[in-house]
Amino acid sequence: MLLDAGRLAVGTLTALPVPAPNTIDRRRAGLAMVLAPLVAVLLLVPPAVLVTIAHLAGLPPLVQATVCIIALALCTRGLHLDGLADTADGLSASYDRDRALAVMRTGDVGPSGVAAVTLTLILQIACGTVLLGSHRGMALAGVAVLVSRAALTWACTRGVPAARPGGLGATVAQSVHPAVAAGATVLLAGVSVAATALTGSPWWCGLVVVAGGFVAAAGVVGRCVSRIGGISGDVLGASVETTLAVGLLVAAACS
Secondary structure, eight states, X not given: OXXXXXXXXXXXXXXXXXXXXXXXXXXXXXXXXXXXXXHHHHHHHHHXXXXXXXXXXXXXXXXXXXXXXXXXXXXXXXXXXXXXXXXXXXXXXXXXXXXXXXXXXXXXXOHHHHHHHHHHHHHHHHHHHHHXXXXXXXXXXXXXXXXXXXXXXXXXXXTOOBSSSXXXXXXXXXXXXXXXHHHHHHHHHHHHHHHXXXXXXXXHHHHHHHHHXXXXXXXXXXXXXXXXXXXXXXXXXXXXXXXXXXXXXXXXXXX
């Protein structure tokens, strides 16, 4: 089961080619969402390598941050950005639930989607410009990436329904027990404290980034539950990108 869950997590959340899971069921889907922060560790490797090369080449922080965000997008096939765009278009299209879901399914990007993606990327890059200038800033940025994927774990806990039958949202919705999500969060908090303390930041900085990211994720998921009745694959992508942007913003304020 663990192997199938790992394959599902890596295959869904990254662009890495992995064999398809032998079986996909609710237990494996839930475990895949719990493993999402571990998958984020893999996502940190390409940006870290590229940022190191850019730094050695003497490129300015703005370029380094841009390269880093581009690398993250490429490593996920832009999946979460697409979800952010579709969610923004759906929520702005109509207060009618069915109409909003129909807009989200079309795949076309409207003005709200363009604005949401553009502004989110600008915020992420601007914060990255601040953070990549020091080791403790980079550690806080890494914590923000981990938190953005941990948001998936909480978005898929019991009590958060799927917005519609079928698709990724229906597969993973309510698949994670809250106690398991809480345990994963405690582990993430410990890692964040250790990472920030080892780089010279106050120990609480990592916890603040975790808290800020989860507040953002809760806002996105809560809004979507009230408007469209639950989560979908697009909503999960929107929660990842929003959590990352807010996490980086809090990290920049703490650095």
